[in-house]
Amino acid sequence: MILVTGANGKLGSATIEFIRQKNVQANVTALVRGAVKGETLQQKDVELRISDYMDYSSLLQAFEGIEVMVFISSGTVVNRVHQHKNVVGAAKEKGIKHIIYTSFLKASDNTPGIFLDHTETEKEIMASGIAYTLFRNTYYDDLLPMLVGDALKTGHMYYHANNAKINLASRRDIAEALANVALHAELHQNKIYEITSANAYSFPQIAQMLSEASGKQISYTDISYEQLKEGLKSTGLPEGVVGMIASVSKMISQGMIDYTDPALENLLGRKPVDLKDTIAAYVKSNVNN
Ligand SMILES: NC(=O)c1ccc[n+]([C@@H]2O[C@H](COP(=O)([O-])OP(=O)(O)OC[C@H]3O[C@@H](n4cnc5c(N)ncnc54)[C@H](OP(=O)(O)O)[C@@H]3O)[C@@H](O)[C@H]2O)c1
Incomplete structure:
Protein backbone atom coordinates (compact mmCIF):
# COMPACT_ATOMS: atom_id res chain seq x y z
CA MET A 1 0.00 0.00 0.00
CA THR A 138 14.58 22.72 -7.67
CA TYR A 139 12.25 25.68 -7.08
CA TYR A 140 8.79 25.27 -8.58
CA ASP A 141 8.09 27.45 -11.59
CA ASP A 142 5.38 29.27 -9.68
CA LEU A 143 8.28 31.32 -8.33
CA LEU A 144 8.09 33.15 -11.66
CA PRO A 145 5.71 36.00 -10.64
CA MET A 146 8.02 36.84 -7.74
CA LEU A 147 10.97 37.15 -10.12
CA VAL A 148 9.05 39.14 -12.72
CA GLY A 149 7.46 41.62 -10.29
CA ASP A 150 5.50 44.30 -12.18
CA ALA A 151 7.64 44.06 -15.34
CA LEU A 152 4.65 43.40 -17.58
CA LYS A 153 3.18 46.75 -16.50
CA THR A 154 6.33 48.85 -16.35
CA GLY A 155 8.46 47.21 -19.06
CA HIS A 156 11.37 46.89 -16.58
CA MET A 157 12.48 43.83 -14.68
CA TYR A 158 14.90 44.21 -11.76
CA TYR A 159 16.51 41.34 -9.84
CA HIS A 160 19.65 40.37 -8.01
CA ALA A 161 20.95 37.39 -10.01
CA ASN A 162 24.58 38.31 -10.61
CA ASN A 163 24.51 36.76 -14.11
CA ALA A 164 23.50 33.34 -12.75
CA LYS A 165 20.95 31.24 -14.58
CA ILE A 166 18.01 29.50 -12.92
CA ASN A 167 16.32 26.20 -13.59
CA LEU A 168 12.72 26.00 -12.39
CA ALA A 169 10.44 22.95 -12.65
CA SER A 170 6.69 22.45 -12.87
CA ARG A 171 5.13 21.15 -9.66
CA ARG A 172 2.74 18.96 -11.66
CA ASP A 173 5.67 17.41 -13.52
CA ILE A 174 7.30 16.62 -10.18
CA ALA A 175 4.02 15.11 -8.94
CA GLU A 176 3.76 12.91 -12.03
CA ALA A 177 7.36 11.74 -11.58
CA LEU A 178 6.68 10.99 -7.90
CA ALA A 179 3.66 8.91 -8.96
CA ASN A 180 5.78 6.99 -11.48
CA VAL A 181 8.35 6.19 -8.82
CA ALA A 182 5.73 5.29 -6.16
CA LEU A 183 4.11 2.82 -8.55
CA HIS A 184 7.46 1.16 -9.38
CA ALA A 185 9.48 1.86 -6.24
CA GLU A 186 11.55 -1.32 -6.68
CA LEU A 187 13.19 0.27 -9.76
CA HIS A 188 14.31 3.33 -7.82
CA GLN A 189 15.88 1.91 -4.67
CA ASN A 190 18.54 4.10 -3.06
CA LYS A 191 18.57 6.59 -5.93
CA ILE A 192 19.09 10.34 -5.68
CA TYR A 193 17.48 12.44 -8.40
CA GLU A 194 18.27 16.12 -8.96
CA ILE A 195 14.89 17.31 -10.22
CA THR A 196 15.06 20.15 -12.75
CA SER A 197 13.56 21.02 -16.11
CA ALA A 198 15.65 20.59 -19.26
CA ASN A 199 16.84 24.22 -19.45
CA ALA A 200 18.32 26.87 -17.19
CA TYR A 201 17.83 30.50 -18.24
CA SER A 202 19.54 33.78 -17.42
CA PHE A 203 17.49 36.78 -16.34
CA PRO A 204 18.13 38.64 -19.61
CA GLN A 205 16.77 35.53 -21.38
CA ILE A 206 13.69 35.58 -19.11
CA ALA A 207 13.12 39.25 -19.98
CA GLN A 208 13.48 38.37 -23.66
CA MET A 209 10.93 35.53 -23.35
CA LEU A 210 8.54 37.90 -21.54
CA SER A 211 8.99 40.42 -24.35
CA GLU A 212 8.26 37.82 -27.02
CA ALA A 213 5.23 36.43 -25.20
CA SER A 214 3.72 39.85 -24.42
CA GLY A 215 4.72 41.73 -27.56
CA LYS A 216 6.01 44.46 -25.24
CA GLN A 217 9.70 45.30 -24.79
CA ILE A 218 10.82 44.26 -21.29
CA SER A 219 14.30 45.31 -20.19
CA TYR A 220 16.35 43.62 -17.45
CA THR A 221 18.61 45.32 -14.91
CA ASP A 222 20.69 43.36 -12.43
CA ILE A 223 20.72 45.09 -9.03
CA SER A 224 22.58 44.49 -5.77
CA TYR A 225 21.20 42.45 -2.88
CA GLU A 226 20.77 45.66 -0.85
CA GLN A 227 18.93 47.40 -3.69
CA LEU A 228 16.58 44.43 -4.04
CA LYS A 229 15.83 44.47 -0.31
CA GLU A 230 15.24 48.25 -0.28
CA GLY A 231 12.97 48.00 -3.32
CA LEU A 232 10.91 45.27 -1.68
CA LYS A 233 10.67 47.20 1.61
CA SER A 234 9.43 50.29 -0.23
CA THR A 235 6.42 48.31 -1.49
CA GLY A 236 5.27 47.86 2.14
CA LEU A 237 5.77 44.09 2.26
CA PRO A 238 6.17 42.66 5.79
CA GLU A 239 9.79 42.24 6.92
CA GLY A 240 9.55 38.42 6.99
CA VAL A 241 8.36 38.31 3.38
CA VAL A 242 11.11 40.73 2.29
CA GLY A 243 13.68 38.50 4.02
CA MET A 244 12.28 35.37 2.39
CA ILE A 245 12.29 36.87 -1.12
CA ALA A 246 15.78 38.33 -0.60
CA SER A 247 17.13 34.97 0.60
CA VAL A 248 15.86 33.33 -2.59
CA SER A 249 17.79 35.94 -4.61
CA LYS A 250 20.91 35.17 -2.61
CA MET A 251 20.70 31.50 -3.57
CA ILE A 252 20.03 32.38 -7.18
CA SER A 253 22.87 34.93 -7.35
CA GLN A 254 25.29 32.34 -5.97
CA GLY A 255 24.40 30.03 -8.87
CA MET A 256 22.74 27.46 -6.61
CA ILE A 257 19.72 27.06 -8.90
CA ASP A 258 21.85 27.06 -12.05
CA TYR A 259 21.85 23.32 -12.52
CA THR A 260 20.30 21.05 -15.15
CA ASP A 261 19.85 17.31 -14.85
CA PRO A 262 18.02 14.79 -17.09
CA ALA A 263 16.45 12.91 -14.13
CA LEU A 264 12.99 14.50 -14.38
CA GLU A 265 12.83 13.95 -18.14
CA ASN A 266 13.89 10.31 -17.65
CA LEU A 267 11.33 9.74 -14.91
CA LEU A 268 8.54 11.27 -17.00
CA GLY A 269 9.57 9.68 -20.30
CA ARG A 270 8.98 13.06 -21.97
CA LYS A 271 10.33 16.60 -21.91
CA PRO A 272 9.39 18.44 -18.72
CA VAL A 273 7.45 21.70 -18.96
CA ASP A 274 9.90 24.42 -20.01
CA LEU A 275 10.09 27.88 -18.46
CA LYS A 276 9.29 29.25 -21.92
CA ASP A 277 5.84 27.57 -21.71
CA THR A 278 5.35 28.78 -18.13
CA ILE A 279 6.15 32.34 -19.21
CA ALA A 280 3.70 32.13 -22.13
CA ALA A 281 0.93 30.91 -19.79
CA TYR A 282 1.81 33.57 -17.21
CA VAL A 283 1.66 36.38 -19.77
CA LYS A 284 -1.63 35.06 -21.16
CA SER A 285 -3.29 34.95 -17.73
CA ASN A 286 -1.99 38.40 -16.82
CA VAL A 287 -3.10 39.97 -20.07
CA ASN A 288 -6.57 38.43 -19.72
CA ASN A 289 -7.00 39.49 -16.06
N1 LIG B 1 10.66 23.41 -4.50
C1 LIG B 1 9.94 24.47 -4.17
O1 LIG B 1 9.90 25.49 -4.91
C2 LIG B 1 9.15 24.48 -2.91
C3 LIG B 1 8.37 25.60 -2.61
C4 LIG B 1 7.60 25.57 -1.45
C5 LIG B 1 7.64 24.46 -0.62
N2 LIG B 1 8.40 23.40 -0.93
C6 LIG B 1 8.46 22.19 -0.07
O2 LIG B 1 7.74 21.17 -0.76
C7 LIG B 1 6.64 20.71 0.05
C8 LIG B 1 5.44 20.40 -0.82
O3 LIG B 1 5.10 21.55 -1.58
P1 LIG B 1 3.58 21.97 -1.75
O4 LIG B 1 3.55 22.95 -2.85
O5 LIG B 1 2.69 20.79 -1.79
O6 LIG B 1 3.33 22.75 -0.36
P2 LIG B 1 1.92 22.96 0.40
O7 LIG B 1 0.80 22.99 -0.58
O8 LIG B 1 2.13 24.13 1.29
O9 LIG B 1 1.78 21.63 1.27
C9 LIG B 1 2.51 21.44 2.43
C10 LIG B 1 1.93 20.26 3.16
O10 LIG B 1 2.66 20.06 4.38
C11 LIG B 1 1.70 19.66 5.34
N3 LIG B 1 2.19 19.87 6.70
C12 LIG B 1 2.61 21.03 7.26
N4 LIG B 1 2.95 20.82 8.54
C13 LIG B 1 2.72 19.51 8.79
C14 LIG B 1 2.83 18.69 9.94
N5 LIG B 1 3.27 19.19 11.12
N6 LIG B 1 2.49 17.39 9.84
C15 LIG B 1 2.04 16.86 8.68
N7 LIG B 1 1.91 17.59 7.55
C16 LIG B 1 2.23 18.90 7.62
C17 LIG B 1 0.53 20.55 5.05
O11 LIG B 1 -0.61 20.07 5.72
P3 LIG B 1 -1.96 20.97 5.83
O12 LIG B 1 -2.62 20.84 4.49
O13 LIG B 1 -2.67 20.34 6.92
O14 LIG B 1 -1.52 22.38 6.11
C18 LIG B 1 0.45 20.46 3.54
O15 LIG B 1 -0.30 19.36 3.15
C19 LIG B 1 6.40 21.85 1.05
O16 LIG B 1 5.81 21.33 2.21
C20 LIG B 1 7.80 22.38 1.28
O17 LIG B 1 8.50 21.58 2.21
C21 LIG B 1 9.15 23.37 -2.07
Whole structure:
Protein backbone atom coordinates (compact mmCIF):
# COMPACT_ATOMS: atom_id res chain seq x y z
CA MET A 1 0.00 0.00 0.00
CA ILE A 2 1.24 3.50 -0.89
CA LEU A 3 0.86 6.42 1.51
CA VAL A 4 1.22 10.02 0.33
CA THR A 5 1.86 12.53 3.12
CA GLY A 6 1.16 16.28 2.81
CA ALA A 7 -1.83 15.03 0.85
CA ASN A 8 -3.90 18.16 1.35
CA GLY A 9 -1.06 20.22 -0.11
CA LYS A 10 -0.48 21.04 -3.75
CA LEU A 11 2.27 18.51 -4.48
CA GLY A 12 0.78 15.67 -2.42
CA SER A 13 -2.74 16.01 -3.86
CA ALA A 14 -1.40 16.12 -7.43
CA THR A 15 0.74 13.04 -6.73
CA ILE A 16 -2.32 11.10 -5.57
CA GLU A 17 -4.23 12.25 -8.66
CA PHE A 18 -1.44 10.94 -10.94
CA ILE A 19 -1.10 7.64 -9.07
CA ARG A 20 -4.82 6.94 -9.51
CA GLN A 21 -4.80 8.12 -13.12
CA LYS A 22 -1.93 5.80 -14.00
CA ASN A 23 -3.22 2.78 -12.11
CA VAL A 24 -6.87 2.68 -11.11
CA GLN A 25 -6.17 -0.43 -9.02
CA ALA A 26 -3.41 1.29 -7.02
CA ASN A 27 -3.93 1.08 -3.29
CA VAL A 28 -3.17 4.66 -2.26
CA THR A 29 -3.92 6.37 1.05
CA ALA A 30 -3.52 9.99 2.08
CA LEU A 31 -1.98 11.41 5.25
CA VAL A 32 -3.69 14.65 6.29
CA ARG A 33 -3.66 16.65 9.51
CA GLY A 34 -7.42 16.57 10.09
CA ALA A 35 -10.67 15.19 8.69
CA VAL A 36 -11.76 18.58 7.34
CA LYS A 37 -8.49 18.96 5.43
CA GLY A 38 -9.11 15.56 3.88
CA GLU A 39 -12.70 16.24 2.76
CA THR A 40 -11.85 16.79 -0.91
CA LEU A 41 -9.81 13.59 -1.00
CA GLN A 42 -12.52 11.64 0.78
CA GLN A 43 -15.07 12.83 -1.79
CA LYS A 44 -12.80 11.16 -4.36
CA ASP A 45 -12.83 7.92 -2.30
CA VAL A 46 -9.23 8.20 -1.12
CA GLU A 47 -8.71 6.53 2.27
CA LEU A 48 -7.47 8.99 4.88
CA ARG A 49 -4.92 8.58 7.65
CA ILE A 50 -5.08 11.44 10.14
CA SER A 51 -1.75 12.39 11.65
CA ASP A 52 0.72 15.19 12.32
CA TYR A 53 4.49 14.94 11.92
CA MET A 54 4.76 16.40 15.43
CA ASP A 55 2.81 13.51 16.95
CA TYR A 56 4.83 10.28 16.92
CA SER A 57 2.06 7.99 18.17
CA SER A 58 -0.38 9.24 15.52
CA LEU A 59 2.29 8.49 12.89
CA LEU A 60 2.60 4.91 14.15
CA GLN A 61 -1.15 4.47 13.66
CA ALA A 62 -1.11 6.15 10.26
CA PHE A 63 1.68 3.90 8.96
CA GLU A 64 -0.18 0.62 9.62
CA GLY A 65 0.14 -1.63 6.56
CA ILE A 66 2.09 0.91 4.47
CA GLU A 67 4.89 -0.35 2.22
CA VAL A 68 5.81 2.71 0.17
CA MET A 69 5.60 6.27 1.47
CA VAL A 70 5.78 9.42 -0.60
CA PHE A 71 7.10 11.65 2.18
CA ILE A 72 6.34 15.27 1.30
CA SER A 73 8.57 17.59 3.31
CA SER A 74 6.64 19.60 5.88
CA GLY A 75 5.25 22.99 4.98
CA THR A 76 5.77 24.00 8.63
CA VAL A 77 9.41 25.05 8.92
CA VAL A 78 9.51 25.41 12.72
CA ASN A 79 11.19 22.30 14.20
CA ARG A 80 11.07 20.68 10.78
CA VAL A 81 14.00 18.37 11.37
CA HIS A 82 12.27 17.09 14.53
CA GLN A 83 9.04 16.54 12.56
CA HIS A 84 10.91 14.65 9.86
CA LYS A 85 12.85 12.54 12.37
CA ASN A 86 9.49 11.49 13.83
CA VAL A 87 8.31 10.41 10.38
CA VAL A 88 11.45 8.38 9.65
CA GLY A 89 11.51 6.85 13.15
CA ALA A 90 7.86 5.79 12.94
CA ALA A 91 8.39 4.46 9.39
CA LYS A 92 11.22 2.30 10.67
CA GLU A 93 9.22 1.08 13.65
CA LYS A 94 6.27 0.14 11.42
CA GLY A 95 8.42 -1.59 8.79
CA ILE A 96 7.78 0.75 5.85
CA LYS A 97 9.92 -0.61 3.02
CA HIS A 98 10.57 2.45 0.86
CA ILE A 99 10.57 6.22 1.44
CA ILE A 100 10.38 8.66 -1.46
CA TYR A 101 11.36 12.02 0.03
CA THR A 102 11.02 15.52 -1.45
CA SER A 103 14.35 17.21 -0.73
CA PHE A 104 15.98 20.29 -2.27
CA LEU A 105 18.31 20.67 -5.25
CA LYS A 106 21.90 19.61 -4.53
CA ALA A 107 21.21 19.25 -0.80
CA SER A 108 24.51 19.19 1.10
CA ASP A 109 26.12 20.36 4.34
CA ASN A 110 26.63 23.74 2.60
CA THR A 111 22.95 24.19 1.78
CA PRO A 112 21.84 27.46 3.43
CA GLY A 113 19.07 28.36 5.89
CA ILE A 114 15.93 26.30 6.16
CA PHE A 115 17.01 24.15 3.22
CA LEU A 116 19.59 22.49 5.46
CA ASP A 117 16.60 20.66 7.01
CA HIS A 118 16.53 18.55 3.86
CA THR A 119 20.18 17.55 4.23
CA GLU A 120 19.50 16.48 7.83
CA THR A 121 16.41 14.54 6.76
CA GLU A 122 18.27 12.79 3.94
CA LYS A 123 20.90 11.66 6.45
CA GLU A 124 18.20 10.37 8.80
CA ILE A 125 16.52 8.41 6.02
CA MET A 126 19.81 6.89 4.83
CA ALA A 127 20.76 5.91 8.39
CA SER A 128 17.38 4.22 8.91
CA GLY A 129 18.23 1.37 6.53
CA ILE A 130 14.89 1.85 4.71
CA ALA A 131 15.19 1.88 0.90
CA TYR A 132 14.90 5.44 -0.37
CA THR A 133 14.47 7.64 -3.40
CA LEU A 134 15.41 11.27 -2.94
CA PHE A 135 13.73 13.86 -5.13
CA ARG A 136 16.02 16.89 -4.84
CA ASN A 137 13.55 19.37 -6.25
CA THR A 138 14.58 22.72 -7.67
CA TYR A 139 12.25 25.68 -7.08
CA TYR A 140 8.79 25.27 -8.58
CA ASP A 141 8.09 27.45 -11.59
CA ASP A 142 5.38 29.27 -9.68
CA LEU A 143 8.28 31.32 -8.33
CA LEU A 144 8.09 33.15 -11.66
CA PRO A 145 5.71 36.00 -10.64
CA MET A 146 8.02 36.84 -7.74
CA LEU A 147 10.97 37.15 -10.12
CA VAL A 148 9.05 39.14 -12.72
CA GLY A 149 7.46 41.62 -10.29
CA ASP A 150 5.50 44.30 -12.18
CA ALA A 151 7.64 44.06 -15.34
CA LEU A 152 4.65 43.40 -17.58
CA LYS A 153 3.18 46.75 -16.50
CA THR A 154 6.33 48.85 -16.35
CA GLY A 155 8.46 47.21 -19.06
CA HIS A 156 11.37 46.89 -16.58
CA MET A 157 12.48 43.83 -14.68
CA TYR A 158 14.90 44.21 -11.76
CA TYR A 159 16.51 41.34 -9.84
CA HIS A 160 19.65 40.37 -8.01
CA ALA A 161 20.95 37.39 -10.01
CA ASN A 162 24.58 38.31 -10.61
CA ASN A 163 24.51 36.76 -14.11
CA ALA A 164 23.50 33.34 -12.75
CA LYS A 165 20.95 31.24 -14.58
CA ILE A 166 18.01 29.50 -12.92
CA ASN A 167 16.32 26.20 -13.59
CA LEU A 168 12.72 26.00 -12.39
CA ALA A 169 10.44 22.95 -12.65
CA SER A 170 6.69 22.45 -12.87
CA ARG A 171 5.13 21.15 -9.66
CA ARG A 172 2.74 18.96 -11.66
CA ASP A 173 5.67 17.41 -13.52
CA ILE A 174 7.30 16.62 -10.18
CA ALA A 175 4.02 15.11 -8.94
CA GLU A 176 3.76 12.91 -12.03
CA ALA A 177 7.36 11.74 -11.58
CA LEU A 178 6.68 10.99 -7.90
CA ALA A 179 3.66 8.91 -8.96
CA ASN A 180 5.78 6.99 -11.48
CA VAL A 181 8.35 6.19 -8.82
CA ALA A 182 5.73 5.29 -6.16
CA LEU A 183 4.11 2.82 -8.55
CA HIS A 184 7.46 1.16 -9.38
CA ALA A 185 9.48 1.86 -6.24
CA GLU A 186 11.55 -1.32 -6.68
CA LEU A 187 13.19 0.27 -9.76
CA HIS A 188 14.31 3.33 -7.82
CA GLN A 189 15.88 1.91 -4.67
CA ASN A 190 18.54 4.10 -3.06
CA LYS A 191 18.57 6.59 -5.93
CA ILE A 192 19.09 10.34 -5.68
CA TYR A 193 17.48 12.44 -8.40
CA GLU A 194 18.27 16.12 -8.96
CA ILE A 195 14.89 17.31 -10.22
CA THR A 196 15.06 20.15 -12.75
CA SER A 197 13.56 21.02 -16.11
CA ALA A 198 15.65 20.59 -19.26
CA ASN A 199 16.84 24.22 -19.45
CA ALA A 200 18.32 26.87 -17.19
CA TYR A 201 17.83 30.50 -18.24
CA SER A 202 19.54 33.78 -17.42
CA PHE A 203 17.49 36.78 -16.34
CA PRO A 204 18.13 38.64 -19.61
CA GLN A 205 16.77 35.53 -21.38
CA ILE A 206 13.69 35.58 -19.11
CA ALA A 207 13.12 39.25 -19.98
CA GLN A 208 13.48 38.37 -23.66
CA MET A 209 10.93 35.53 -23.35
CA LEU A 210 8.54 37.90 -21.54
CA SER A 211 8.99 40.42 -24.35
CA GLU A 212 8.26 37.82 -27.02
CA ALA A 213 5.23 36.43 -25.20
CA SER A 214 3.72 39.85 -24.42
CA GLY A 215 4.72 41.73 -27.56
CA LYS A 216 6.01 44.46 -25.24
CA GLN A 217 9.70 45.30 -24.79
CA ILE A 218 10.82 44.26 -21.29
CA SER A 219 14.30 45.31 -20.19
CA TYR A 220 16.35 43.62 -17.45
CA THR A 221 18.61 45.32 -14.91
CA ASP A 222 20.69 43.36 -12.43
CA ILE A 223 20.72 45.09 -9.03
CA SER A 224 22.58 44.49 -5.77
CA TYR A 225 21.20 42.45 -2.88
CA GLU A 226 20.77 45.66 -0.85
CA GLN A 227 18.93 47.40 -3.69
CA LEU A 228 16.58 44.43 -4.04
CA LYS A 229 15.83 44.47 -0.31
CA GLU A 230 15.24 48.25 -0.28
CA GLY A 231 12.97 48.00 -3.32
CA LEU A 232 10.91 45.27 -1.68
CA LYS A 233 10.67 47.20 1.61
CA SER A 234 9.43 50.29 -0.23
CA THR A 235 6.42 48.31 -1.49
CA GLY A 236 5.27 47.86 2.14
CA LEU A 237 5.77 44.09 2.26
CA PRO A 238 6.17 42.66 5.79
CA GLU A 239 9.79 42.24 6.92
CA GLY A 240 9.55 38.42 6.99
CA VAL A 241 8.36 38.31 3.38
CA VAL A 242 11.11 40.73 2.29
CA GLY A 243 13.68 38.50 4.02
CA MET A 244 12.28 35.37 2.39
CA ILE A 245 12.29 36.87 -1.12
CA ALA A 246 15.78 38.33 -0.60
CA SER A 247 17.13 34.97 0.60
CA VAL A 248 15.86 33.33 -2.59
CA SER A 249 17.79 35.94 -4.61
CA LYS A 250 20.91 35.17 -2.61
CA MET A 251 20.70 31.50 -3.57
CA ILE A 252 20.03 32.38 -7.18
CA SER A 253 22.87 34.93 -7.35
CA GLN A 254 25.29 32.34 -5.97
CA GLY A 255 24.40 30.03 -8.87
CA MET A 256 22.74 27.46 -6.61
CA ILE A 257 19.72 27.06 -8.90
CA ASP A 258 21.85 27.06 -12.05
CA TYR A 259 21.85 23.32 -12.52
CA THR A 260 20.30 21.05 -15.15
CA ASP A 261 19.85 17.31 -14.85
CA PRO A 262 18.02 14.79 -17.09
CA ALA A 263 16.45 12.91 -14.13
CA LEU A 264 12.99 14.50 -14.38
CA GLU A 265 12.83 13.95 -18.14
CA ASN A 266 13.89 10.31 -17.65
CA LEU A 267 11.33 9.74 -14.91
CA LEU A 268 8.54 11.27 -17.00
CA GLY A 269 9.57 9.68 -20.30
CA ARG A 270 8.98 13.06 -21.97
CA LYS A 271 10.33 16.60 -21.91
CA PRO A 272 9.39 18.44 -18.72
CA VAL A 273 7.45 21.70 -18.96
CA ASP A 274 9.90 24.42 -20.01
CA LEU A 275 10.09 27.88 -18.46
CA LYS A 276 9.29 29.25 -21.92
CA ASP A 277 5.84 27.57 -21.71
CA THR A 278 5.35 28.78 -18.13
CA ILE A 279 6.15 32.34 -19.21
CA ALA A 280 3.70 32.13 -22.13
CA ALA A 281 0.93 30.91 -19.79
CA TYR A 282 1.81 33.57 -17.21
CA VAL A 283 1.66 36.38 -19.77
CA LYS A 284 -1.63 35.06 -21.16
CA SER A 285 -3.29 34.95 -17.73
CA ASN A 286 -1.99 38.40 -16.82
CA VAL A 287 -3.10 39.97 -20.07
CA ASN A 288 -6.57 38.43 -19.72
CA ASN A 289 -7.00 39.49 -16.06
N1 LIG B 1 10.66 23.41 -4.50
C1 LIG B 1 9.94 24.47 -4.17
O1 LIG B 1 9.90 25.49 -4.91
C2 LIG B 1 9.15 24.48 -2.91
C3 LIG B 1 8.37 25.60 -2.61
C4 LIG B 1 7.60 25.57 -1.45
C5 LIG B 1 7.64 24.46 -0.62
N2 LIG B 1 8.40 23.40 -0.93
C6 LIG B 1 8.46 22.19 -0.07
O2 LIG B 1 7.74 21.17 -0.76
C7 LIG B 1 6.64 20.71 0.05
C8 LIG B 1 5.44 20.40 -0.82
O3 LIG B 1 5.10 21.55 -1.58
P1 LIG B 1 3.58 21.97 -1.75
O4 LIG B 1 3.55 22.95 -2.85
O5 LIG B 1 2.69 20.79 -1.79
O6 LIG B 1 3.33 22.75 -0.36
P2 LIG B 1 1.92 22.96 0.40
O7 LIG B 1 0.80 22.99 -0.58
O8 LIG B 1 2.13 24.13 1.29
O9 LIG B 1 1.78 21.63 1.27
C9 LIG B 1 2.51 21.44 2.43
C10 LIG B 1 1.93 20.26 3.16
O10 LIG B 1 2.66 20.06 4.38
C11 LIG B 1 1.70 19.66 5.34
N3 LIG B 1 2.19 19.87 6.70
C12 LIG B 1 2.61 21.03 7.26
N4 LIG B 1 2.95 20.82 8.54
C13 LIG B 1 2.72 19.51 8.79
C14 LIG B 1 2.83 18.69 9.94
N5 LIG B 1 3.27 19.19 11.12
N6 LIG B 1 2.49 17.39 9.84
C15 LIG B 1 2.04 16.86 8.68
N7 LIG B 1 1.91 17.59 7.55
C16 LIG B 1 2.23 18.90 7.62
C17 LIG B 1 0.53 20.55 5.05
O11 LIG B 1 -0.61 20.07 5.72
P3 LIG B 1 -1.96 20.97 5.83
O12 LIG B 1 -2.62 20.84 4.49
O13 LIG B 1 -2.67 20.34 6.92
O14 LIG B 1 -1.52 22.38 6.11
C18 LIG B 1 0.45 20.46 3.54
O15 LIG B 1 -0.30 19.36 3.15
C19 LIG B 1 6.40 21.85 1.05
O16 LIG B 1 5.81 21.33 2.21
C20 LIG B 1 7.80 22.38 1.28
O17 LIG B 1 8.50 21.58 2.21
C21 LIG B 1 9.15 23.37 -2.07
